[in-house]
Amino acid sequence: MKRRTFIQSSTALAATLMLPGCATSRGGSKDRLRTAHIGLGYQGTEDMRAIASHPAVDVVALCDVDSKLLTAAHAKHPQAKTFVDYRTMLREMGDEIDAVIVATPDHTHAPASLMAMEMDKPVYCQKPLAHHVSEAREMARVAREKKLVTQMGIQVHSFYDYRLATQLIQSGIVGKVHTVRAWSPKNWGYNGPAPTTSDPIPAGLDWNLWLGTAPERKYVEGRYHPSNWRQIVDYGCGTLGDMGVHIFDTPYNALQLDVPRTVMNECRPPTGYGFPENNLVTYEFPSTPFTADSLKWVWYDGPGAPAEHPELALPNGEELPDQGAVFVGEKGRLLLPHFMQEPRMIVDGAYQDITSEIAAAAQALQLGTPIRNYETESPKHYHQFVDACLGKGTCSAPFSYSARLTEVILLGTVAGRFPGQTLHWNAGSGRFDEEEANTYLEGNYRKV
Template structure:
């Protein structure tokens, strides 16, 4: 796929394209036929969750690894199988109602855009894209095509996160001035770029795995199946993995848009892997739930977060391994990640949560402490939206902006300790040297 084809303007829509995609789905006996691009690891989890919906028929499976494809085929013996998503979408266009994209990050946008160009609703794993330009293009395409879309941030639909959102918006800690969020995970690589090459496993189509990314020799243990998140050409580091989940609730609760400035304190770039430790500081413009500006600090890597008075807990308790702290005018709210209730802190003491601010119309439900019960909600919401029975809570209109924010922090890692200034309207940095990282050429494959 050529980049010019990916970014070209959508042609004038026909009359049928003006109808919601959900209406088309309802005309097919009230069931949803799904095609899955990427079925190993997280893709396998996505496949299981989507197919658990009683009105879903899995009709197509695609993966560049024949072992993963064979395992998925055992679970869905009636589904057609492919190793090239382009071939699958072209051959099965009329037999597919929705597409699930669960590939490494660098293939999210090419696969999703092709599906949306065909008028298909898309569920795409997080982060939505690998580059800022792609995120903006996907948001635009979903709007032009009037499509049901959802980004795969499952915890967005969990009780604890919805509760935290409602509490913050109720004013429980007043206007929020700062958010501090952290994960000690290390999706970075500070070592040297590998040299030489290894034989490509017979089960792997390396050309299709690379997809639109630059040509590179295969090296065992560096890319497929598990380490690509560490590498600049394919993933988005810890910020693009755990950061998306942990950013989501504060971003949503505070109704943030994209930041004005971004600074990443990290090691010098090596051109191959992301830094193993990052401290990213954002500033955001005012919203109804923040002070004049909002400061957001993200910490990742072993030992994260750095010690700070904002993160001190009552009774000298240890911080949750991962989470976020809202600092407001009237106190703090700690949101562990995940499956734990938020904790209200005032003057160094825990306060009982005031749930009287939660209205019945908020549809919060009851606390759920089982991932098996909570885990499928986000997926089923997408299916129900395709069938005209619900609305998605993380559509590309929202998730593209969240992803853009994440990716700006990733880019800042190429300019350690330098503050970058982002012009959202112009979609570029004031620092010209940073603009070349907003996009990358697509390889023909």
């Protein structure tokens, strides 16, 4: 099923499910928010915990294709109704749900979110926002036209050090930025062949629904569900779609970037099954008020990342943080470790004292004292979504922003299909100049 058919069918389906009262779920004067949760694996459970920690939330519906995960979640919220198929949940409980939280594998983000949004439900969707560029653009369009509250699950977007770094960069601490280098040695790739055997589907797992709109494939123990799906091109987005979203977020936001003009991925030849275990992706972005005439962005991932480069050298021979980013500007470099560490300024090979600049930035944003505790800080991003649904604020990572960030990420994964080749992106048309690359901008959706 091509993109247009997918979009038309999902819209038509949602339209048939409209129920009186759905429109009130956009937010406003209500005192409580009734949430439905799709996907209850590790991240889905964390999302549920954080959302439910808001005093105004009632968890009313739970959905997962794995009965073990569903049972465990239901034990925490026994008053919630349980479902295996999110479509059934939305159809039967449309007027009892105010907002939907999506934490499925990447390939189901768009189908589930779009159905919910077409029913006028605010959506909190895990990162990356979508599996294909066409999906990300469609999700942004629907959210915009329906004026829905939306948020992508990049919790660190709301953390102290990332907001601080954004303020420092925009205040001109390193001047105009000409290069960003970012990295993660995490390996969500797989260089091996596709399996030729299969295993019995575990009791309690609806494998057909897990596959969803993705191509049909035999179940293999430990290869897909519950955790290794990120490695596989049909379901995940590799390391770029996992850590890349988090680490790209602050430089992307701070520099007010849009989408790139070009992208190239230096990696092994594509297999059509797993993502490369190492990627070196280079983007070129048009200028913004905070960059030079153009911006070069280099991403390194996989075992051993990043490769050595003078712009990544730290004073006194120090090792780089395990993950992070460096802004390279006309006045020096700003190192931003990932995560919960203060940014550090480097000029002429030496660290600079930027205590006063950090104090000024923190005061400007009213950040208060740094709190570097994930358990206490993570819920803030979720609570921001809940409050926005209740008409008490706005979201910092709505789909209008996160769809563009996701598009950047996904262009890098598409470039992995054409190693060493520079692809030219037309933001207006949403197409590459290289026609062969456009094949990978949308999915061939299976009917379920």
